[in-house]
Amino acid sequence: MHNFSFFCKHLDNTFVNGHEIEWDNRDSRIDWDTAKVAIFRNIAGFVYFHKVTNFNYVKVNELVGLKEQIKLLDSNTKAFLQGKDASNALLWGARGCGKSSVIKAVLSQYLFEKHGFLRVIEVDTKDFNFMPLLFDYLREIPQYKFVIFSDDLSFDNGRYKSLKSTLEGSFEAHPHNVLLYATSNLRHLVQESSQDNALQAQDNINESMAFSDRFPLSIGFYSLGQDEYLDVLRAIIKRHVAHTHTRGESVNIDVKANEILESVKLKAINFATKIGNRSPRSAKDFFNLYLNHSI
Template sequence: MIDWNINYAAIWRQRQSYLRPVRQIDPVKLGQLIGIERQKQLLIANTERFLTGLPANNALLWGARGTGKSSLVKALLNAYKDRGLRLIEVDKQDLLFLPEIVDDIREHDQRFIIYCDDLSFEAGDSMYKPLKSVLEGSIELPPDNVLFYATSNRRHLLPEQMRDNLETQLIDGEVHYSDTIEEKVSLSDRFGLRLAFYPQPTPTYLDIVDSYFVDYSGDREALHKAALDFAHLNAAKNGRTARQFYNAYSEKSS
């Protein structure tokens, strides 16, 4: 059994069917996340409602890769762990074990976010169906000390194809979506808070780079050029690329 008074996070391990305490938590802070202020404030507000016992929503953070979705969830833990927030990470293939996980924590005093990173489902994948009942309950209501936060590159978590729209009809002036679209949208609808993360513009990318190179005393213009060259090589200008640039360039700049 985990002592949640001294452990702040855990990861579900399917093979042994247990929660493994996390000993080294990613130290990312909310103040380090640049270019996502609106998303940050909305998720903070939702989490603070949760911590104070007010109604709060399950959250889906979706959008462009490397834009800070998972970092934002981890930063929340660092910001609020002293107020009783706890984080449990579960892989997509382990979502079937959510009822067991929830049963283990529903009687604790702490407030738990169950977190699934990079959540998405392929055509024919039925794993999302038990997730629906976990989000809104079955005959037993979800406990008020548990929320589900997920990140995804897909807005509706399921693949969307053009043929799905061909069955949509206009009846008496109202749009009636196809059963396929209704099924796909109904999953994301169970997340009361849906936050979109878009590709970051060049100035924001360079601001993130500068946040890593606070003590850099060399030619800042040359640093920015190197950072942009690195981004072009990796075909992405985002927070993840900025961190990777720092990892590759920081010793050269010291």
């Protein structure tokens, strides 16, 4: 049993951003022998690990049109688990294009191996000031490999600076058993203020590039073309047909899926146009609305 609160209580400084943090002695204890995924919670000053038991499982073969992105992240993850050099990864691009799903799908392949030693900790970007503490804590559990997952990175208030120095630039080396996988709608993570003068704007650009450089593996995601969007929708419909047809019933899944697609194609295109986004998420949202007779 590994107690994060015990670890932090023995630090000289238990203040973060000038505020004293109370460590929940019960909930902060976690058994990494059984916990595969945990969420780092910081609620009203109480900090603890929440063990995930109802996992949002994503299968690699359910992701359409993302073969190259999956390959890149999977190769990096394999190298990490094999003790080889691996990189922090930033998955960036248009909203709803599968960035988080790719991370979940790739990691899911290794999380549930019988004797696997991969563990995942989800950390909200607002809690990045805790990252140095987390790194120190995880460094002391070398028998496991930890991927810290953070969704939707973007910074406009300097919060990224402590993470930047933690990822690289400190006297202490990065923990060999920790990687950071993050997603962002921005390729360069520090947003430029419209009120900045030219010098400040250039400084922001330099900061942005310096922080993005902490993620050597940069994987781009892009909005789908109409044909690609419909291919994703066809795959979603095909899975639905396969899961819902009566066992023993003779049905050609491909033919049935194509029939449904033809009947909803125009509505699906109009839906994507209306929300201004052709992506796997919008295709999934459309089909859910269609099944519920809400569109």
